[in-house]
Amino acid sequence: QMKKEKRNSTNKEIVTPNYFLFVEHPHVYTLGKSGDLSNLLLNEDQLKNKSVAFYKINRGGDITYHGPGQIVGYPILDLENFFTDIHKYLRLLEEAIILTLADYNIKSERSEGETGVWLDVGTPFARKICAMGIRASRWVTMHGFALNVNTDLGYFDHIIPCGIKGKAVTSMHAELGEKIEEEEVKKKILKYFKDLFNVEDFIRKEVE
Template sequence: MNKSIEVRELGNKDFKETWAYQERLFKDILDTKIKNRREDAGLETSNYFLFVEHPHVYTLGKSGDLSNLLLSEEQLKEKEATFYKINRGGDITYHGPGQIVGYPILDLDNFFTDIHKYLRFLEEMVILTLAEYGIIATRSEGETGVWLDVDTPFARKVCAMGVRASRWVTMHGFALNVNADLGYFDNIIPCGIKGKAVTSLNVELGLEKVNIDEVKEKLLKHFKTLFEAELILQQTEIQKE
């Protein structure tokens, strides 16, 4: 089993371009697994963890409801935002500047074959990271992601999650609000959940800005421990086909 994971820092990248890049990495891993099964090739499968920040974009999961997007095409243009229907689980969410988006593209055969456990580990990574800032975060039963004050009238989501998996290979991932412009969430019903707010780490800490690189370091530290992985850090430019 290959427990080595290449951590690739992509910087600020267009969502569609990054989605295509994910798909290429995802397909390469699947192709290796198929070759191993058909030919008993014994080839090692790769694992990746992509960090990226997107320009303003709304994405709708395959089971999502389009009515949860509260903007017309014209209004999207006015807000300099784009919209995509994509192939992850979950409903609608927003990505934008000041948000840490993480896409683990893993062959879970290298770790454990349990999607429920995988999602709980991603949540735990965020919960442990927020604890380092003195913030008590939790899960909300039946609602994937990470929340604050979940059993109160002031419940608010700080991290959204949605993944796709095939043959135990994962893609898509999580979006943690660090210095996010929360006004963009007013244009959707986030994750299709009515009556619960969205927050950002800087808001919770009463700061104008939180050091994003520091948050990434903490996320990776907990990810490495939870997945018992070896991490290899890289700065990467997306190579177009």
């Protein structure tokens, strides 16, 4: 309904509302439209035994995992109210996560040629802490990011995350050695996202 509302706004003098959905998914693997199915290392029976779902979806990117302890964010905004540049949007989304992690003394950065947010780029210990896969239809954004906060990283052992071989995955919990208050992380992400887009507020929704 929210996407439909924004698509129906044809008068660009009317600024449509901006939504930010936070979701905690059950255990699921998703494969992007350009992904390679061979990056899923489980067959149908093994998925069933582990109680993990699998879906092919229409976002960019390859395969990733979503589950409890992970903050998944789906901003829904009309880029025609900001800029019509999907790559700039992705960079700002990454920046919001980088700034959030810095508040926890976790130094993160981008990795050239790879989306998402990483630690120790350019070293043998490079590891991904936040995956991203986005799409826009008529400049209305969908999908978003998945930040590993208190995530059970064992689920990543059954895929080649984002189709990138030889790179590890980490979480805030793994880096700091303690459980992280997820609500506080969400508030920080939303604050930085609002600052980067220079908007007063997003309509925040929690989706189960």
